[in-house]
Amino acid sequence: MAKLQAIRGMNDILPAQTPTWQALESAFHRVVHRFGYQEIRFPVLEQTQLFKRSIGEVTDIVEKEMYSFDDRNGDNLSLRPEGTAGCVRAADQHGLLYNQQQRLWYQGPMFRHERPQKGRYRQFQQFGVEAFGMAGPDIDAELIQLSADLWRELGIGSALTLQINNIGASAERRAYGAALTSFLEAHSDRLDADARNRLYSNPLRILDSKNPDMQDLLVAAPALADYVSDESVQHFDELKSLLDSAGIAYEVNPRLVRGLDYYNNCVFEWVTDALGAQGTVCGGGRYDGLVEQLGGKATVAAGFAMGSERLVLMLETLGKEPQAPRPAVYIVVPTGFAKDALALATALRAELPEQIILSHCGGGKPASQLKKAFTLGARYAAVIESDLLEQGKIKLRGLTDEEGFEEQVPVDDLPRRLAELI
């Protein structure tokens, strides 16, 4: 029988990597906490309809990337491909959005059936932040500032660039899309297959094509900025000046178009060149129409999401991984002294509750146990020896280069002695 293995594109995260993940998660928690955001948790499965109506019927995500199936009741369900739709559904369903402001955050796995590659997996983790009921650019700036604070906390700010754009209201985008379509129709002989596919369904997506021929063609195309309302432009200008005063550098990228339909006005992405093809680490923007579109009372909103795997990759390639936790004390236990070791370990953990106290299990010579203590990077070894123990003493050894001492300590004093040293 063939060995069972993980589903394609779904990764196990092993002990060697979990410290980096924990560092990332705790940094995120610290940042959202000090910005006053509250956690919300919502299911991994939703009605397929929710994603179709929010993300957009003709987007790649719902067209070909969702894990959808009929459950036993015949309802069509989907694993969430992103967080915003479920967050809005949950918040609206429980009345969190009715005439009030909310600052929310979530984290968890998302699912998209794409061909896996570096920084892109079929199950992946996102952190997301959503803010409801605030119409001005001040909240947009706050969201960006929050993300920038996280980069600072992680020490990766210098490897990230902020790109922003104003994509206007959906009606404006429709008008622009029509203009873009007719422009491209006039040059249909120069369009690549992908552009031809999107010509009528989603022409704006042609804007960020990586095909140089398309980009050459688009130089002469109508500009989205010319179709955006004065209000949108003013909102965007205010955002830029807020970012300026906050000291957050940005680039205006007129080609920046988000892949989900619900965005409007200002959108942004944090990008890096440290990750190969997956340059976007964080993306978001305003989505003022989504709540109403999903059946709620009209509520303005903005938010962003970031990909944890990509951030972990960045931490690794930039050498910002935390050190693996090392034991403070390793107890060397000769055969027949398990009870003494257990009692000693309990006493040490009571005195030093934050430290890792490892007691050797499985027997073996003291010499090889000590070797294990060194291998694990333990700072001290508490060596039980029968003749010493009869005198109520234990041997304490410092195992690091700086602390290469060896001393005999009364067993009862060992917790206090170690507390002094550590």
Add this chain to the structure above:
RNA sequence: GUGACUGUAGCUCAGCUGGUAGAGCCCUGGACUGUGACUCCGGUGGUCGCGGGUUCGAACCCCGUCAGUCACCCCA
């Protein structure tokens, strides 16, 4: 979904034009050492991703399949 490359011990890899597998590291037992580090001796561990085919014989050739990597596409 498309393309290119890859798939041999836990890890990193070798295996010439086909003759049923090797090294280093790791782990482990022992010797030595004033109870780890250096040195010496020994040991565990492989359906050569999987399934077919060609052949007297395949890790090596052919087909399929699964998985990985990178890129396209798309996005976090």
